[in-house]
Amino acid sequence: MSMKQYADPYGLAFTASAPDSVETISRFTTSYMGFRRETGAILKDLTESDPDMPMARCAKGYLAKLMGSSNHSARAVSISKDLDAHLEKVGANDREKLHAAALAAWCRGDLDKTTSIWEEILLDHPMDGLVLRLAHFTHFYSGDGRKMRDSMARHLPLWPKDHPNYGFLLGMYAFGLEESGQFEKAEHYGRAAVERNPKDAWSVHSIAHVMEMTERQEEGIAWIAGLESDWSTVNNFRFHLYWHKCLFHLERGEFDQVLKLYDEQISSDVESDFYLDICNCSSLLWRLEMFGVNVGDRWRALTDVARKHLHDRDLIFVSLHYLMALVANGDRKAADQMIESMREWAQLDETQARICATVGLAVAKGLQLSRDGKYAEAVAAIKPVRYDLDLVGGSKAQRDVFIMIMLDAAKASNDALVARALFSERLGEKVHSSWTWKNYSTILESSGKSEEAAFAAGKAQEIRVS
Ligand SMILES: [Fe+2]
Known part of the structure; x- marks a missing residue:
């Protein structure tokens, strides 16, 4: 099939077999940026109607990598394998060749390189919306x-x-x-x-x-x-918005609403094995438990999914959430296997492997120790890396669960001095957190500071509406 250069209305050139393909990839980009459910279907149509189009192939590889797990990554690797030769054959333009190089770097775990190639593309082609959104994703996980x-x-x-x-x-x-x-x-x-x-x-x-x-x-x-x-x-990103709603409900003590949203929305599609669903679920169940809510057997469905990801080497943030499900459900063997696999990952010369080595493994250890009831050791594992936690990626709100887990362990460790200090520290940032005030009150009470404890309990009560 002979291919030519066609430009979209904003001057972005694509190598394609027909101008319609450019219209379709523009639609795909808009759909991807808007988290539309039809994103995958649009790309499938394009890869069927114009299978040799360089950006159709790159986008297919990108979507596979965006799924954030090893089974999908393998598909991206096979797409990337002969991409350079293919692009040469069909006469791809320089921007498309850079896209292929970015995908190749992503497939070998060099996210820093991937992102820098995308930013290089953007300097010359700021209207490449696909790459702008992709770079947003990898910057997010930095x-x-x-x-x-x-x-x-x-x-x-x-x-x-x-x-x-x-x-x-x-x-x-x-x-x-x-x-x-x-x-x-x-x-x-x-x-x-x-x-x-x-x-x-x-x-x-x-x-x-x-x-x-x-x-x-x-x-x-x-x-x-x-x-x-x-x-x-x-698409499933909507469940993350329900997750955010639950964070607000939690602080207000509206636990029935949280459990209802968890059951009816947030966990309703975990079988589809989309990484963000598990991140939402693990993070919310652990939080619920820290608020003193019995979550029943809800961890079990998550571990069925988590067991498929023991050897993932994509995003350390995501792997830690699979691990949360395993340790919370007491799935010792799988959790040990996953931590061992993370140790091996930490040895590799890859962007996320380095973060796994510097922060990820410490958090992983802390998660397991806290579930084993070794609270002081859990604090000792996480506390030294708490100022480097940003490196694991995700948002500040998402990473907060790891801070809360450290604080929860500090409180349970009976080391009132460290616990008081850490909760005090948190109150410096979060003055409207019922969870923080309530735990701070308990710690003060155990230290014989009844008056201050009563004040803190009152603050917690003001925030809770039920
Ligand atoms: Fe968020």
Whole structure:
């Protein structure tokens, strides 16, 4: 099939067998940026109608890598294998060749290289929305919000405001700002994005994060619930928005609502083996237990999925959430196998392997020790890396569970001095957290400081509505 260069309406050139393919890949990009359920189907149509199109092949590899687990990564490796030769044969342009190089780097675990190639593409082609969204993803898993923020700030001014995907950029910029601690500015951009398109779940999500970090629980619930008919039309990412809603409910002591949302929404599709579902579920169940709620046998369904990922080597953040399910369910053998596999992973010269070595293994050890009732040892494992936790990636709100686990272990360790210090530290940041005040009160009471304990208990009570 002879291939030619065709440009989209904004001048981005694609090697394709027909101009229709460019229209389809543009639709795919818009769908991917909007977390639409039809994203995979659009790409499938494209790979069937124009199987040799370089960007169709690259996008297929990217989607496989975005699934964040080893079984899908193997598919990406097979797509990437002969891609350079194929691109040469069909006369791909330089941008497409860089895409192939980025996919190859991702397949060999060099996320730093992958991201730097994408940023290189963006300097010449700032209108490549696919790569802008992909870089947002890997910046997110680098754990440094400033990279997300600046990646968007560099290119946002170059986009025409009437571009159909412009709102997605505003939302991504908002999220980068939020993860950089610039909450007011983040809220401004996030709201502007949602005004343009209330179905833009990532932008709705950026405001949910602002409200989480600024502890506006009531407002957060209203924000998420108010737009539910819009954002709930997206793919499984919608479950993450329910997860955010649950974080607000937890602090308010509305545990029945959390369990209802967990059962009816958040855990409703764990069998599909999408990594974010397990992250949401593990993180929420562990939190519920730390709030003193009996979660019954809910861990079991998660371990069925987690056991398929003992040897994953994609994202340490995700692996830690599989491990949470295994240790919480008392699945000792699988948990030991997973930690052993993480030790081997930590030896490799890969981006995520280095994070596994410096932070991931310490957290993994802490998770297991805390479930074994070895609380002081759990604190000793996590405490030295608590200022490096950002490296594991994910959001600040998501990583907070590891801090909470350390604090929970500190309280259970009966080392009142360390526990008091750590909870005090948390209150410096979270003044509207009933969980923090309640535990702080218990620790003060055990230290004979009844008056201060009563004050802290009162603060916890003010926040809880049930
Ligand atoms: Fe989030």
